Structure formats: C-alpha cells, structure tokens
Amino acid sequence: MIRKISTKNLEIGMFVSDVGRAWFNHPWKTKSKYISDLSEIKELVDFGIEEVFIDTQKTLKPGVTAPTLKEDGFRAKEGSYRVRSQPPESVASTAKKEDPVSELELELPKAAKAYNRALDTSKALVAACRMNKRIEVNEVQENVDELVESVSRNQDALTALIKLRRFDDYTYTHSLNVSVLSIASGKALGLSDQELKILGMGTMFHDLGKCRIPSIILNKPDKLTDEEFVIMKNHAALSAEILIEQKLPVDDLVIKVARYHHERMDGSGYPDHLKGDQIPYLATVCGLSDVYDALTSDRVYHKGMLPHEALKFIYGLRGTHFQPEWVDRFVQSVGIYPPGSLVELNTGQMAVVMEVNHDSLLCPIIKLVVDPKGQIYDRPKVVNLAQPEGRDYSIQAVIPPKKAGIDPSYYFNLKGAS
Numbered sequence: 001m002i003r004k005i006s007t008k009n010l011e012i013g014m015f016v017s018d019v020g021r022a023w024f025n026h027p028w029k030t031k032s033k034y035i036s037d038l039s040e041i042k043e044l045v046d047f048g049i050e051e052v053f054i055d056t057q058k059t060l061k062p063g064v065t066a067p068t069l070k071e072d073g074f075r076a077k078e079g080s081y082r083v084r085s086q087p088p089e090s091v092a093s094t095a096k097k098e099d100p101v102s103e104l105e106l107e108l109p110k111a112a113k114a115y116n117r118a119l120d121t122s123k124a125l126v127a128a129c130r131m132n133k134r135i136e137v138n139e140v141q142e143n144v145d146e147l148v149e150s151v152s153r154n155q156d157a158l159t160a161l162i163k164l165r166r167f168d169d170y171t172y173t174h175s176l177n178v179s180v181l182s183i184a185s186g187k188a189l190g191l192s193d194q195e196l197k198i199l200g201m202g203t204m205f206h207d208l209g210k211c212r213i214p215s216i217i218l219n220k221p222d223k224l225t226d227e228e229f230v231i232m233k234n235h236a237a238l239s240a241e242i243l244i245e246q247k248l249p250v251d252d253l254v255i256k257v258a259r260y261h262h263e264r265m266d267g268s269g270y271p272d273h274l275k276g277d278q279i280p281y282l283a284t285v286c287g288l289s290d291v292y293d294a295l296t297s298d299r300v301y302h303k304g305m306l307p308h309e310a311l312k313f314i315y316g317l318r319g320t321h322f323q324p325e326w327v328d329r330f331v332q333s334v335g336i337y338p339p340g341s342l343v344e345l346n347t348g349q350m351a352v353v354m355e356v357n358h359d360s361l362l363c364p365i366i367k368l369v370v371d372p373k374g375q376i377y378d379r380p381k382v383v384n385l386a387q388p389e390g391r392d393y394s395i396q397a398v399i400p401p402k403k404a405g406i407d408p409s410y411y412f413n414l415k416g417a418s
Contacts (some may be wrong), residue, residue, distance in 0.1 A: 188333035202257025209238025348372030
C-alpha cells in the first residue's frame, strides 16, 4: 500500500516509492529505494523534501538487509546479473527479434544513409579548411536537407543512431552530431523547416575555426593552461570569419550560430560576452547540443557521461548559462533515457530503451532483454511504461552496455543501416 508520510518519520528498512520530485530535483540517483542509512533521510530533509511516498508492503523487517545498488547501477550483491569475469555469450546468437517494427526502426536505415553521407561531407569540410580550399556549400545544404527530412519522418531515429553506432573520431563526428541533435530538438520545439535548415547549416559549420587552432593545443590530452584556453576560445570567431572570407551564400543566422554558440545568457560566454536576448535563439539550441554531445562523447582526456548524467549537468546550467525555458525544452526533446539506453528495472530485469515518450520522460518504451537471474530472453517483450501494461515497472538505474556485455543495437532494425 502506498502512503504519504513526513520525511522526518522515515525509518531504516522503509521503501520510498517516490520522492515527489522530478528526476533532476532530488538528491538521489533514483526516485525509489530502500532506506538503508540515516544519512539518506538527512539528504532528503536537507534538500527541502518534506513528504515522500512509501510502499508499506515492501517495508523490511528488523534485521533484514535492504538490496542496494552500486554507483554504476550494478547490484552490489555477489552473484547477481552480469557479474562475470568474461563477457557473456553474444546476444545475437541467443535472442530472437519477433516484435513488430516501430516507426523509429523503419526510419533507422534511411537515417543512417543520410548520416553517412553527411559524415563524408564533414570530413571534406575539415580537409578543405585545413588546406584553405573552397567549401562546397551546396553539398552541405543537400546533407542538411536530408537530415531535416529524416527528423520530419521520425524525431528520434537520427539521435538514436548516434548512440547505437560507433562512428569515426570526435573531430569529424562532433559537428555532425551537434547538427543532428539541434535539428531534432528544434523540430520538437516547433521550428519551421526553414529555421531547421539554417540551424543545420550553422551547426555543421560551428567548429570550422578549430582548423586554425594549433594542433598541439587542439589535441592536448591534458587540461589547457589559461593562455592555451584563450587561444582555443578563438575558434568560435574563426568559424564565422571563414564563412565570411569565403563569401558563402548563406543566411546571416548561419554565421551567427557559428560565432555565438559559446555565448551564455549571464555574459560569461565568448567571443563577444553577449547576454540574454542578445544571443540568437538558434545559437542557444546549438550551444545546448554542443555541450550535450561533448559531455556524452568519449575523448582522449575523459570518458563520456551517460545521457541522463549529461542532462542533469545541463540542468545545473539552467538560469545561468542557458535560459530556463530552452533547457526544459531541450531535455524534453532529447529524453532522459534515449533509445539504445540499457536500464535496470525494479523487477531486477534489464531492458533496452526503444523509444522516448516525450510526454512522460520517465516512462519510455522498453524491450525486456535480461531476466532477474541474468539470463537473456529468447523472445524479448516490448513494454510501454506510460501505459497500464507498464505500471509494475520502473527504471532504477542506467547500465553501461559494455559492462553488461550487451549490444543494444542488436534489438533495433539496423539492417541496411551501414
């Protein structure tokens, strides 16, 4: 039975089913957990959470140890799922895909072709700038048009593809990923196709200036010195200068997106220290996408965050670096659990997120892939957590696929998406 009680009345062994706050506005990694230490109650009180919901049927008897999770989402108890010294048998050899193909999966092969063509153009752009050659703007425009068309057919296919597949190094993929994220979120924000195309062009060009940054600084694996960081910050202005020098037939907003994507609403950005409404809204969308992709990408000097961790970080910039309404809209469009995320459920099962429910971010459409004992299901079941069928399930943690030995891409229709 679910009851609402005062946070101060919580006791060790009680099961908190809901803290009554949004995912980014409470101190725990999950909204439900057993109270195993008094410090957990203090965390809620210190955070200003006065009441919580508990499940009285799950309250533990005195002396019974509560199940716990490690920080990375794996069960601490020995012998639980995926705690193995060697990777498990390939999913592809044991699982069967018999579920109906979703609209997202239908779009994935088309999205992959559009992405691959744009990736070739991204490489050509970098090469042209390094050799001071003419940019083929028509090719870029054609690629952006294809990306916009894909997003119009399905908002999430391209962003899912970024997570599901491994592409070339960050130098070539970053600008394209930022373009994909910007177009997808811009579509969700209600931007017109013309605005999306301008945004797509600006984001494809936004880091061109890095070609004029000394490679010893650009590729430095360690933290930049203050002097080096000043040089690195020049890349935004240099990106705009390249477009102007080449007299490319592009909208002025394309140049502004390139120049202003590092501007921040509190004036702490660069190169011109713009504030608030001085920053073009398309540059703000680019800036959000730029931060998100940088945080979630593996780099020489850091391992990428999981998507929900990156969104929580971005939410911390709400009201300082970015306008609150744009942060909220970006989170809504990307989704807390993007397609391809591997999650642990309250039932002990593991599931792959198949689609985002944009109206209920904590309740995506999932596919159950591993049972509570760690065995891979022969026939994975699709469950919509936002529907009555999903009311018995809740996401407890996000699990790095490599540690679990599972390739989420297998559970999607990626045939022809090479």
